[in-house]
Amino acid sequence: MALPFWAEAIGRPTLLTPHIHDLGLVKDALERWASGLDITRLGSLAACVSVAPVVWRFLKAAWGESYGWIRQFFMATVTVPARDPLNRTVTSWVMANVVQHRGNRSFTARTRVHSGDVADRAALLKKKRREVQYLPHFETTYFWHGSCLYFVSRSLDSFHASMSDPSYDGFGGEELTIGCLGWSTNPIKRLIQTCQEFADMQTEFFVVIYARDRYGMSWQPKARKPIRRVDTVHFDDGLKQALLADIRTYLDPSTRRLYQSRSMPYRRGYLFFGPPGTGKSSLSTALAGEFGLDLYEVKIPCVASDQDLEQMFHEIPPQCIVLLEDVDAIWTDRDSEKDESLAVARSNCTLSGLLGVLDGVGSAEGRIVIMTTNKPDRLDNALVRPGRVDMKVMLGNISQKSAEQMFIRMFTPDIESSPLVSKDQHETRELHEESLLELNTLRNLAFQFSSQIPEDTFTPSQLQGFFQLHLNNATEAVDNIAHWVERELCRTLLDDISVVSEGKMP
Numbered sequence: 010m011a012l013p014f015w016a017e018a019i020g021r022p023t024l025l026t027p028h029i030h031d032l033g034l035v036k037d038a039l040e041r042w043a044s045g046l047d048i049t050r051l052g053s054l055a056a057c058v059s060v061a062p063v064v065w066r067f068l069k070a071a072w073g074e075s076y077g078w079i080r081q082f083f084m085a086t087v088t089v090p091a092r093d094p095l096n097r098t099v100t101s102w103v104m105a106n107v108v109q110h111r112g113n114r115s116f117t118a119r120t121r122v123h124s125g126d127v128a129d130r131a132a133l134l135k136k137k138r139r140e141v142q143y144l145p146h147f148e149t150t151y152f153w154h155g156s157c158l159y160f161v162s163r164s165l166d167s168f169h170a171s172m173s174d175p176s177y178d179g180f181g182g183e184e185l186t187i188g189c190l191g192w193s194t195n196p197i198k199r200l201i202q203t204c205q206e207f208a209d210m211q212t213e214f215f216v217v218i219y220a221r222d223r224y225g226m227s228w229q230p231k232a233r234k235p236i237r238r239v240d241t242v243h244f245d246d247g248l249k250q251a252l253l254a255d256i257r258t259y260l261d262p263s264t265r266r267l268y269q270s271r272s273m274p275y276r277r278g279y280l281f282f283g284p285p286g287t288g289k290s291s292l293s294t295a296l297a298g299e300f301g302l303d304l305y306e307v308k309i310p311c312v313a314s315d316q317d318l319e320q321m322f323h324e325i326p327p328q329c330i331v332l333l334e335d336v337d338a339i340w341t342d343r344d345s346e347k348d349e350s351l352a353v354a355r356s357n358c359t360l361s362g363l364l365g366v367l368d369g370v371g372s373a374e375g376r377i378v379i380m381t382t383n384k385p386d387r388l389d390n391a392l393v394r395p396g397r398v399d400m401k402v403m404l405g406n407i408s409q410k411s412a413e414q415m416f417i418r419m420f421t422p423d424i425e426s427s428p429l430v431s432k433d434q435h436e437t438r439e440l441h442e443e444s445l446l447e448l449n450t451l452r453n454l455a456f457q458f459s460s461q462i463p464e465d466t467f468t469p470s471q472l473q474g475f476f477q478l479h480l481n482n483a484t485e486a487v488d489n490i491a492h493w494v495e496r497e498l499c500r501t502l503l504d505d506i507s508v509v510s511e512g513k514m515p
């Protein structure tokens with residue numbers, strides 16, 4: 010009987026005779042397998058394999074179709090638009106409580122660029138190797154929360170656009186759909202509330218600063234800064250207490266009711282003015298932290314038009330601080346009469362545009378508007394009239410008293426984070442006694458230091474620059490301050506002379 014072709018082939022010494030001894034076992038196994046093989050069975054196996062992808066596609070389409078029906082009739086869903094703050098809140102919760110716990114195996118990776126350095130991205134990349142940022146990636150994720158099965162899915166249409174934005178940190182850039190089994194959306198609302206509570210806990214010790222994205226299209230979290238205490242911003246103590254009391258009263262719910270019952274718009278405006286580096290921005294951020302408010306930053310010289318300004322204000326939520334920086338750059342009618350060089354530094358939005366948004370409907374929803382300027386004399390009276398500016402806060406050069414406070418703040422030993430802190434009560438008491446002693450010495454040094462600083466001459470940021478050079482040694486700071494003062498006074502004098510010789514008035 011003629012052998013089947015495969016058995017014949019196996020018998021051929023040239024084909025399967027092993028030249029390497031170790032292959033003998035493999036050959037035996039193959040021979041045994043081939044001798045029992047039937048060509049018809051092999052054919053059906055091949056047919057099955059070729060049909061499998063078609064079946065798989067069919068099953069997938071069928072599942073897609075039936076899933077659509079299940080979603081339509083047996084599931085409730087809520088959609089959260091891309092870039093809405095709530096989107097970020099939910100995504101952060103899902104990342105922290107669902108995706109990370111599952112040991113996600115899917116990530117997107119990109120070069121980490123600090124959000125403040127966005128403009129210098131190319132230059133930074135050249136200088137040194139940058140850290141890689143891995144962002145967990147998911148499309149749809151299912152999870153149980155409480156007794157309910159949820160799913161959260163991200164629309165990936167907007168994902169690529171978000172990823173190419175250097176300021177995007179992987180949260181909240183894509184439309185989200187949150188769903189659960191059942192006909193009621195109440196479980197989803199409960200989940201959203203959980204996400205919000207989680208977000209509140211995360212931001213309890215931080216101030217979130219929002220700025221327009223690089224296209225000027227929407228508000229984006231620009232920075233999450235650790236809360237800065239108001240007492241770390243040094244200026245007139247009486248004025249500071251009056252400012253804090255005013256904001257506290259304004260934010261009190263009873264004040265809101267009072268405003269409403271008297272038909273007064275519920276808003277409050279402040280003007281912070283003073284030379285550069287006297288703490289206008291620092292105070293605004295500290296106030297946001299003190300009162301647990303988000304801060305929305307508008308740099309007036311960068312606003313493209315009145316329409317843009319209006320759109321920005323339209324999207325600012327109630328109960329927050331709006332910081333209008335360099336408000337003197339606003340375009341007024343008087344500017345058109347002045348020379349071109351002045352006009353270049355001006356904003357593209359006008360005084361009437363700004364007044365419009367300050368008095369607009371949204372402005373009466375419990376916002377605090379803080380305007381800052383280095384040139385208060387250039388502000389139009391209409392802008393600073395009561396109702397738009399309710400309190401003016403002058404942040405000037407540093408007084409001797411503030412310099413003393415600043416010195417103590419810079420050199421006070423940080424007991425909490427000291428490596429010497431021990432759980433032993435006796436040791437802790439000793440440590441406190443030591444620190445008290447140190448504090449008395451520090452007060453003496455602070456007095457010696459501040460008495461060498463001329464009253465209201467240097468800005469706090471200038472003095473901060475000095476402290477940065479002597480951060481580890483208070484005595485050294487006292488020893489060097491006289492020389493520093495002399496040098497700075499000389500430099501200021503030279504600057505003034507050069508300004509006058511260039512034909513400009515100081």
Ligand SMILES: Nc1ncnc2c1ncn2[C@@H]1O[C@H](COP(=O)(O)OP(=O)(O)OP(=O)(O)O)[C@@H](O)[C@H]1O
Pocket residue numbers: 241242243244284285286287288289290291292383404469470471473
């Ligand atoms: N009054 C102050 N008390 C403590 N630190 C201050 C004070 N003023 C300025 N500084 C420090 O100086 C730096 C610059 O301050 P800040 O940006 O708040 O000043 P500014 O008045 O807003 O300046 P500009 O007008 O240029 O925007 C910050 O690091 C801040 O800590």
